[in-house]
Amino acid sequence: xxxxxxxxxxxxxxxxxxxxxxxxxxxxxxxxxxxxxxxxxxxxxxxxxxxxxxxxxxxxxxxxxxxxxxxxxxxxxxxxxxxxxxxxxxxxxxxxxxxxxxxxxxxxxxxxxxxxxxxxxxxxxxxxxxxxxxxxxxxxxxxxxxxxxxxxxxxxxxxxxxxxxxxxxxxxxxxxxxxxxxxxxxxxxxxxxxxxxxxxxx
Numbered sequence: 001x002x003x004x005x006x007x008x009x010x011x012x013x014x015x016x017x018x019x020x021x022x023x024x025x026x027x028x029x030x031x032x033x034x035x036x037x038x039x040x041x042x043x044x045x046x047x048x049x050x051x052x053x054x055x056x057x058x059x060x061x062x063x064x065x066x067x068x069x070x071x072x073x074x075x076x077x078x079x080x081x082x083x084x085x086x087x088x089x090x091x092x093x094x095x096x097x098x099x100x101x102x103x104x105x106x107x108x109x110x111x112x113x114x115x116x117x118x119x120x121x122x123x124x125x126x127x128x129x130x131x132x133x134x135x136x137x138x139x140x141x142x143x144x145x146x147x148x149x150x151x152x153x154x155x156x157x158x159x160x161x162x163x164x165x166x167x168x169x170x171x172x173x174x175x176x177x178x179x180x181x182x183x184x185x186x187x188x189x190x191x192x193x194x195x196x197x198x199x200x201x202x
Contacts, residue, residue, distance in 0.1 A: 003188040003195075004044040006069050012062040015092075016099040020065065022106040026073045027191055030097070031113030032123055033079035036143035039178040040113055041066075041076055044187060061093065063100060072195050075100075075107075081123035101131060109137040109194045111187070116142035116153065116175065119160050128164070128171070138171045139190045140164070145175040145182070 011020055031037040042050050050066065064076040077100065078093045101107065110131055114124055119142055131138060142160065145153045153175055164171045172190055176183035 002044075002046065002184075003070070003192050004041075004068060004074065005046050007045045007047070007050060007066040007074055009050070010065040010067045010073070012064045014062050014096070016096060016103075019063075019100065019104070022104070024067070024071045024073050024106065025108045025195055026065075026075050026104065026106050027109050027111060027194065028075045028077055028101065028107055029111045029113065030077040030101075030127060031079060031143075032081040032115070032121055035079070035113045035115045036178060037076070037079060037113040040141055040143055040176060041074065043178040043181060044184060045074075061089070063096060070195065077101075080127070081121065098130075102134075107136065109139065109191065111191065112138055112140045114140060114142055114160075116145045116148055116156050119156060120163060128167075132167055132170065135170065137194055138167075139187070140171065140173040141176040141183070141187065142173065143176050143178065146177040146180045 013019055029037055029041055042048055045066070061078055063078065066074040066076065068074060077097055080093065080097065101110070112124065112127060114120065119140075128138065140160065142153075142156060145156075148156065157173060157175055161173045164173060174183055174186045174190075176187065
């Protein structure tokens, strides 16, 4: 059975005080607005409307929790870095993200979504630099790889891996396409490996 298949929506929260009690290992999905995060989640879950997909960047304003069949939780975080969101709203999102990513005790890893045509933006680098000190693993999905030629995709993958190499085995990077449904198995292998120690106390 696919790791993400049959995920079911559990709760949405708009402020840190609304976070549910920790219950099961959580894997967060984060990314710049319009990087393809919702499409990636829907593709992994084999569900067209699990996560809301919008042509308007910045529409995901809540933290959404989806329970997986193995008891773990996929956590869809608000997209970051979209300039047309009012400053007050952006500050609220930032507080929500910071609070969740730095204080959630059962968060075991971060899947960071980047558009393969525009990887490692200033906000992406800030997110990596901010999360890395936790020592928890990060997996970078370079989405929309179908928009690149084979050579361009390979060059982008190599360049991102090279820049993140100082973080060692804490960070892994792959190409992904929701349109072509490529890269699904690799995501499942990486995230599945995070869940094994989290769920096996032995």
